[in-house]
Amino acid sequence: MKKKIYIVEDDPKLASLLKEHIEKYDYDVFTASDFYNIKQEFEQTNPHLVLLDIHLPRYDGFYWCRQFRTISNCPIIFISARSGEMDQVMAIENGGDDYITKPFNYDVLMAKIRGMMRRTYGEYATEKQPRILDIYGFMIDLEAMEMELNNKRLALTKKEFLLLKELMQHVNQVLTREHLLELLWDDQHFVDDNTLSVNITRLRKKLQELGIENAIQTVRGAGYKMKVTWGDRL
Template sequence: MYKIYIIEDDANIASLIVEHLTKYQYECHTVQQFTHIIEEFNTIQPHLVIMDINLPTYDGYFWSRKIRQLSTCPIIIVSARVNDIDQVYGIENGADDFITKPFSLDVFIAKINGLLRRTYGEYALTESSSITIANTTLNPDTVRLQAEGNESLLTLKEMQLSKLLFEAFPNVVPRQKLLSAIWDDETFVEENTLSVNIGRLRRKMEAIHSKLEIKTIRGLGYQLVEAGR
């Protein structure tokens, strides 16, 4: 049974989420102390986290960053904030998806099911051998990119995007292929989710001094190339 950690300060919303997820045989854990989220996370060892943004003491962006330092566990942000910048900021701080309140429970469940399948189920990464191009190695076993003695921990979606780009090198990976390979149903994908994840992956490659870069091929998709070529 998959365990889901719900970090939400509105008791009514948290109760609604628990009630609905329990119908789908998920084991739900709600936050007990907002100052001990990391301790609770380590104790529960959830398969997925549902994170609100407006929380006591520190916001959801802060806790997403903290969790991402420890784990590649999928994080879904659920918030009443509807601005694009909030969604972008959420993904840049480690979230895998962003759902705005009020939300459809069917879409909510579809996103959770999809992320869990991608992470642990039938669509999970099965190839564990590392791939090295130029000075950069993608290691699925440790979910990291490595270059010049540096390394960067990837999120699930960053790992999946990297794997597709590395395997296709030096060819272009069509945008549609990236969407269909990473999300079960593109209907549920926010418009800028893919571009934000690509942007975050670019910055992680730069941070480890990779000689690779991801080029945007307008009208087609993305291409992994050696810098300067």
């Protein structure tokens, strides 16, 4: 599967040139289109790496980098016309992994991208945390926020991913609605009981698309639990 790169650059000409150049190296490249909903676009794209400008409409790149870090550890490379040392320090302190100033050499940029990809996902990647959660052939990619069964793969939203991961890590255990609501809540968005029900319903539908039926069960008056209803199980 191709690695995905998300470009957050408000200069349409530069964004187009970056996209065209990077795609030559067999990456799937997506460019930001709604600079007021960057985090939502990021969640929908689930990129393996981000190229992020600092000077952007509404909020700057430092803000969006902090937002990305609440849901992902994917590499983030800042690209900016600002060459001051303090800007580079702020980029790192706000969650960035590298910094390159404009105008830049495309060969240098690609070397940085390939290096980041190797260290994060390839032969130089550390194995501190497993990337794949696998139960009887049903897998969740913990970095890409995608699930797979029998070579069919579907993307998950952040909330669907959090729910599925928690349920799979506690198979056959009842998880209370209060626990799952707390899991979904973040500093910016209050989550109510209806939000939990909606996301459980969406997750069930996506599981059905993979051929998994009745895996997430409602425990009346308590919450939800996951049962293995797929694959060759013991």
